[in-house]
Amino acid sequence: QKEVEQNSGPLSVPEGAIASLNCTYSDRVSQSFFWYRQYSGKSPELIMSIYSNGDKEDGRFTAQLNKASQYVSLLIRDSQPSDSATYLCAVPSFSGGYNKLIFGAGTRLAVHP
Amino acid sequence: DADVTQTPRNRITKTGKRIMLECSQTKGHDRMYWYRQDPGLGLRLIYYSFDVKDINKGEISDGYSVSRQAQAKFSLSLESAIPNQTALYFCATSESGAGELFFGEGSRLTVL
Numbered sequence: 217q218k219e220v221e222q223n224s225g226p227l228s229v230p231e232g233a234i235a236s237l238n239c240t241y242s243d244r245v246s247q248s249f250f251w252y253r254q255y256s257g258k259s260p261e262l263i264m265s266i267y268s269n270g271d272k273e274d275g276r277f278t279a280q281l282n283k284a285s286q287y288v289s290l291l292i293r294d295s296q297p298s299d300s301a302t303y304l305c306a307v308p309s310f311s312g313g314y315n316k317l318i319f320g321a322g323t324r325l326a327v328h329p
Numbered sequence: 330d331a332d333v334t335q336t337p338r339n340r341i342t343k344t345g346k347r348i349m350l351e352c353s354q355t356k357g358h359d360r361m362y363w364y365r366q367d368p369g370l371g372l373r374l375i376y377y378s379f380d381v382k383d384i385n386k387g388e389i390s391d392g393y394s395v396s397r398q399a400q401a402k403f404s405l406s407l408e409s410a411i412p413n414q415t416a417l418y419f420c421a422t423s424e425s426g427a428g429e430l431f432f433g434e435g436s437r438l439t440v441l
Contacts, residue, residue, distance in 0.1 A: 261432070304372065316377055318374070
């Protein structure tokens, strides 16, 4: 089982709709979770982090965390064509005395006008 | 100028050649990483360094080596490149091991 799993997509949503991106992880002791956005041909950039069960909202973005189910999601409200990108879920993995981020393969989101 | 700079941005080489990808940063972070990205596989960690004297293998270090020449410089070498090392390579830095990563613009390597 991969440490961090995401559906590869593409997830296609119409402009103005809610896009829901999902991620599951295997390490039960993980305490922090991150969503990165990567535009085609560009480098990933952090858009959301969440540490506690429940929801965290930042503008049109909401991250949801359920540690019991080992599940984290990202909701994008009022989706815009500019949101079209690949969204990467990342979870710290502790080994060898260090924490380092492990990424999922990413979900490609396409928002069409 | 970018805070994390990678050179070269694009490189085409032949099987068996030695290749070095360089990364320099102006963010003042101690922690530096090399990832490779392949379609459908996401970002996979090759090596990471938490200070100049600390080098650690990641998930996929075979066929790669690194050098941390200074706090600001971290280079990745392919001693004898092979076609399945064709990928997009990213250098990244962070202030802490489980926090935000700052990525360079990527180095696209093609091994023929």
